[in-house]
Amino acid sequence: MILNAEQAMLRDTVAQFFQERAPVSALRALQSHDDSHSYDAALWAEMVELGLPAITVPEAFDGLDFGWMGLGAIAQEAGRHLVASPLLSSVVMAQNVLLNCGSTAQIETYLPGLLSGEATAAFAIDEGRYFDPETIGLAEEAGALSGHKTRVLDVGLASLVFCVARKASGALGVAVIPSNADGVEISPKRFMDLHGHGSLVLNSVNSDTIDWLEGPDVEGGLARAIDQVTAVLAAEMMGSAREALEQTVTYLGEREQFDVKLGTFQALQHRCAQMYCELELAESAVAAALNGLDQGARNISMLVSSAKALANDCFTLISSEAVQLHGGMGVTEEMDIGLFLKRSRVCNQLLGSSSYHRDRFARLNGF
Amino acid sequence: MSDQSELSAFREEIAVWLRDNCPESQRQPIVREQQIWGGRRRQFPSEDAKAWFEACRDRGFTAPEWPAEYGGGGLSAEQAKVLSQEMNRLGCRPPLYCQGLWMLGPALLVYGNEEQKKQHLTAICRGEIRWAQGYSEPSAGSDLANLKTKAEDCGDHFLVNGTKIWTTKADEADWIFCLVRTSDSTPKQAGISFLLIDMASDGVSTSPIPLISGESEFCQTFFDNVKVPKANLVGELDGGWAVAKELLKHERKMMAAFEGMLEKPAMELLELAHYAVGSDENGCLKDAELRSDISQHLMREKALGQLGERIYWQGKAKQSDPRLPLLMKHLGTSEAQAKDELIMRALGEEGLSMDDPTVPHGLRKMVKQWAFNKSLTIAGGTSEVQLNIIAKRALGMPSEGKS
Numbered sequence: 001m002i003l004n005a006e007q008a009m010l011r012d013t014v015a016q017f018f019q020e021r022a023p024v025s026a027l028r029a030l031q032s033h034d035d036s037h038s039y040d041a042a043l044w045a046e047m048v049e050l051g052l053p054a055i056t057v058p059e060a061f062d063g064l065d066f067g068w069m070g071l072g073a074i075a076q077e078a079g080r081h082l083v084a085s086p087l088l089s090s091v092v093m094a095q096n097v098l099l100n101c102g103s104t105a106q107i108e109t110y111l112p113g114l115l116s117g118e119a120t121a122a123f124a125i126d127e128g129r130y131f132d133p134e135t136i137g138l139a140e141e142a143g144a145l146s147g148h149k150t151r152v153l154d155v156g157l158a159s160l161v162f163c164v165a166r167k168a169s170g171a172l173g174v175a176v177i178p179s180n181a182d183g184v185e186i187s188p189k190r191f192m193d194l195h196g197h198g199s200l201v202l203n204s205v206n207s208d209t210i211d212w213l214e215g216p217d218v219e220g221g222l223a224r225a226i227d228q229v230t231a232v233l234a235a236e237m238m239g240s241a242r243e244a245l246e247q248t249v250t251y252l253g254e255r256e257q258f259d260v261k262l263g264t265f266q267a268l269q270h271r272c273a274q275m276y277c278e279l280e281l282a283e284s285a286v287a288a289a290l291n292g293l294d295q296g297a298r299n300i301s302m303l304v305s306s307a308k309a310l311a312n313d314c315f316t317l318i319s320s321e322a323v324q325l326h327g328g329m330g331v332t333e334e335m336d337i338g339l340f341l342k343r344s345r346v347c348n349q350l351l352g353s354s355s356y357h358r359d360r361f362a363r364l365n366g367f
Numbered sequence: 368m369s370d371q372s373e374l375s376a377f378r379e380e381i382a383v384w385l386r387d388n389c390p391e392s393q394r395q396p397i398v399r400e401q402q403i404w405g406g407r408r409r410q411f412p413s414e415d416a417k418a419w420f421e422a423c424r425d426r427g428f429t430a431p432e433w434p435a436e437y438g439g440g441g442l443s444a445e446q447a448k449v450l451s452q453e454m455n456r457l458g459c460r461p462p463l464y465c466q467g468l469w470m471l472g473p474a475l476l477v478y479g480n481e482e483q484k485k486q487h488l489t490a491i492c493r494g495e496i497r498w499a500q501g502y503s504e505p506s507a508g509s510d511l512a513n514l515k516t517k518a519e520d521c522g523d524h525f526l527v528n529g530t531k532i533w534t535t536k537a538d539e540a541d542w543i544f545c546l547v548r549t550s551d552s553t554p555k556q557a558g559i560s561f562l563l564i565d566m567a568s569d570g571v572s573t574s575p576i577p578l579i580s581g582e583s584e585f586c587q588t589f590f591d592n593v594k595v596p597k598a599n600l601v602g603e604l605d606g607g608w609a610v611a612k613e614l615l616k617h618e619r620k621m622m623a624a625f626e627g628m629l630e631k632p633a634m635e636l637l638e639l640a641h642y643a644v645g646s647d648e649n650g651c652l653k654d655a656e657l658r659s660d661i662s663q664h665l666m667r668e669k670a671l672g673q674l675g676e677r678i679y680w681q682g683k684a685k686q687s688d689p690r691l692p693l694l695m696k697h698l699g700t701s702e703a704q705a706k707d708e709l710i711m712r713a714l715g716e717e718g719l720s721m722d723d724p725t726v727p728h729g730l731r732k733m734v735k736q737w738a739f740n741k742s743l744t745i746a747g748g749t750s751e752v753q754l755n756i757i758a759k760r761a762l763g764m765p766s767e768g769k770s
């Protein structure tokens with residue numbers, strides 16, 4: 001449940017890199033571009049150079065095989081700076097769906113471009129108001145694919161979309177669709193946290209332009225990929241929560257009122273201490289989930305649901321408290337803390353709210 | 368390699384020994400009334416319990432890691448781990464319960480002199496003396512260093528006057544280890560000494576304190592001109608704080624060695640919830656809110672274990688984050704109480720009495736446990752004190768009054 005020396009070294013390198021190259025101001029700067037511009041391509045090119053797309057890719061496919069603990073540590077560092085990049089959308093989501101659901105030939109077709117940074121892909125699963133992977137309406141009918149998807153991360157810059165859909169046979173599948181194919185309509189947007197996503201409408205997209213992933217167990221692979229992605233998102237959230245708490249403790253140590261540092265007040269100390277307890281508790285659940293992925297744990301879905309639910313609750317608590325404890329400054333755009341608040345609510349809805357994961361956990365445990 | 372083969376030989380030997388010496392009845396989950404406590408007035412709950420205790424005593428397995436010369440087993444840490452694993456595997460009950468084993472002994476091994484070790488450790492291992500702890504006082508709870516029980520230097524002995532509260536099971540104990548004030552020097556911690564007192568001495572009296580659980584685990588002990596020989600001072604005069612800290616370190620370590628130390632509830636939470644609330648055709652609990660809250664609790668309970676694992680692996684890799692252990696007490700005790708509240712919600716009417724004979728005994732025990740467990744966030748450092756410690760030591764927040 002701890003990083004090995006290589007993983008720790010990569011984490012330190014990446015932490016330094018994000019600190020220098022991707023401060024929160026870089027996220028804010030994206031607003032001056034149109035909504036399809038959801039990350040800075042130059043930043044992503046440097047991240048590719050660091051090898052980040054290859055972290056969990058098996059060596060057989062020219063990956064680093066550094067494991068999910070390793071990737072989780074990188075995601076945490078990204079979370080600290082609210083980094084906007086296709087790491088989650090293209091690498092952890094789309095590329096990972098490819099690895100889990102694709103045939104060897106398909107992996108060999110699509111993976112090199114994703115690893116080299118020449119292409120990025122988006123992953124489309126959500127259709128309704130909430131994350132609900134069991135209800136997929138987008139379906140193939142009479143040689144064409146129609147329907148809509150929503151909350152497709154970084155879809156504005158993606159050249160491929162990995163789209164969860166029902167095949168004509170009724171089976172659940174993943175369709176690889178070029179984003180410029182006829183009948184594909186993409187509407188890029190930003191969430192309030194400035195991260196980019198978009199909706200996707202498919203109007204009778206011809207089946208000939210679609211490549212269905214055809215690995216040995218697409219449905220199982222998809223479930224596995226979603227667990228993996230969810231664990232990494234939870235890790236990213238923990239990085240953001242940790243940063244928000246640290247900024248708050250620092251602020252309370254500097255700000256003076258009533259002739260003393262605010263941080264000397266026991267009422268505030270207890271709230272910070274409580275947050276820290278919640279932080280390390282959730283962090284432990286996330287570490288257990290990442291470690292479970294590396295170890296091939298059989299109860300991985302339970303570990304992942306615990307991790308996401310606790311990460312949701314923890315980041316929600318810490319970001320809300322952080323705004324409150326920053327006082328008036330907390331509700332100004334001058335401070336970054338408000339972005340952490342917004343980010344937490346966006347992350348809550350991505351890949352399952354706490355309600356979703358508590359329900360799933362209960363089902364998995366037979367109650 | 369040879370270490371490993373020696374250990375596996377030891378494991379085999381232990382497995383055979385346990386099979387031969389641990390009676391079937393002593394391999395059942397422990398029930399509180401059948402715990403084996405030592406002491407001058409000890410009474411074994413059964414012949415089997417007596418046989419099991421004596422077999423362990425004679426091999427030093429009541430205190431496996433203590434030196435054999437003091438009645439311990441003289442086992443290495445690895446061997447002791449093997450023993451505990453094998454005992455857990457068979458479900459063996461602990462052969463002896465005693466605060467002397469868990470708390471005083473480890474501190475005596477560090478701070479006691481040869482005489483003290485010979486006399487007290489041996490009596491603890493052999494279950495001859497039962498110990499109580501005398502730390503808190505009516506006016507010194509969280510502020511322990513403010514204790515007033517005084518030990519006056521009278522040449523060949525100390526004269527002790529004062530009172531100790533929350534002395535767990537002191538009404539059944541033979542000796543008590545106490546923190547006493549031996550000087551008024553500042554800081555207050557600097558005038559405290561660690562004293563061993565025979566509770567049969569003239570002037571010692573104890574009365575149980577009735578608790579909201581209907582039981583009286585805790586007592587108050589009074590000292591009225593009690594003469595205590597100088598030989599009973601552990602460590603330096605005025606140096607008792609260091610001994611007390613050493614003792615705290617070991618407090619729960621030894622207990623953690625046995626999974627089966629505490630009585631298990633009649634039903635686990637989920638079983639209880641299915642029994643009391645019922646479930647629909649999909650097996651989901653009928654009370655959706657309770658179901659969600661149970662999920663959350665189980666996740667947090669599991670995460671606590673995972674936090675413990677993180678601490679363990681960090682330690683093994685010599686990368687310990689010193690902040691993490693500070694969180695365990697507060698998180699663990701508050702989660703235990705959260706579970707009790709879920710039990711109470713599930714129990715409904717059956718949770719509203721501790722002594723209604725129409726309610727199954729096992730369920731009433733759960734209700735008593737709920738009430739008793741309110742002490743978890745108070746005893747051994749309140750949650751508020753824990754949060755103070757976390758704010759200062761883990762988060763580095765400034766002390767009050769200093770800016």
